[in-house]
Amino acid sequence: MNLKQLAESLNLSQTTVSRALNGYPEVREETRARVLAAAQAANYQPNSRARRLATGRAMTIGHVIPLTGKAEMVNPIFADFLAGAGEVYAREGYDLLLSIVSDGEAERAYRQMAANGSVDGVMVQSPQTNDARIGLLQELGLPFLVHGRTQEPDGFSWLDVANLSAFRKATNFLLDLGHKRIALINGQENLDFAARRRAGFCEAIWARGLAPNPDWMHSDVMTEGYGYSAATEMLAGDVCPTAFLVSSVIPAVGVRRAVADRGLVLGRDVSLITHDDVLSYLNNDADGPAFTATRSSIRAAGRRCAEILINLINTPDQPVIQELWEPELTVGRSTGPAPVDTA
Known part of the structure; x- marks a missing residue:
């Protein structure tokens, strides 16, 4: 028809x-x-x-992905977000324009999109604590939504996970189990989500009259190899952590490998809590949760972000839309009481 x-x-x-x-x-x-x-x-x-x-619209949503040499955006987490957003784009009749640019070329890409009218709106991901893209897109007048936020999150629309409170809650869970030697394996801390997770971790430890050990706080691109090498280094010390808080399931798999290499048992000798994006290819729920985790589906976030962005495109004069999702803490097999001789 x-x-x-x-x-x-x-x-x-x-x-x-x-x-x-x-x-x-x-x-x-x-x-x-x-x-x-x-x-x-x-x-x-x-x-x-x-x-x-x-x-009179392009019926297209733009995603500009800068590659900095570490390719932090080209990863399975981004793929799941894109799959969720793509479901909504397809349902609403929008195409996706994915622009992969070299580091420093994002501004040119956004200006070109605005000049030629190739997109109706832009999705911004992995915002830094102070992100120049926000002011640029406001200047260009392109509708946009930020997945995440910045340290000054007023004046623009965003959807974010409550990273600070989630990692404060996770750290308190470990402290309640008697752990005092807790390590943080974090993402790149120039990114807002990782800065907030570090803040939540430190706040919880300080509130118990303890001090975070700077040698046990690592920050890098969240790969399995990074989790393995960071945990291996810390577990080799004369005094080593009894628990790890990890910013993604991907490096958490590396931490689990490092623990096993030392002949230790996860959940008995060493505890681990991770953030779980509920990735479609890496199921933490098989036979009950393998990892104790703060959970928030990245695919569901992709769907909701796409809905909000299309809403902003359809009704450009409405107030900004800001949503904060509180992750759920689920208890798996990777946590237990601190070993008696180290508590």
């Missing part, structure tokens, strides 16, 4: 049907509901070229 046939079946003009399908505000709500119901019943999919002509 094409647009003409759908319009004839409803005894409406093609223009009215097109405007109803594309969210124009001047269409009466009862008419819009009638058109949407008929389109769904007929399995009608608008022609993307016709939709662009009807709306």
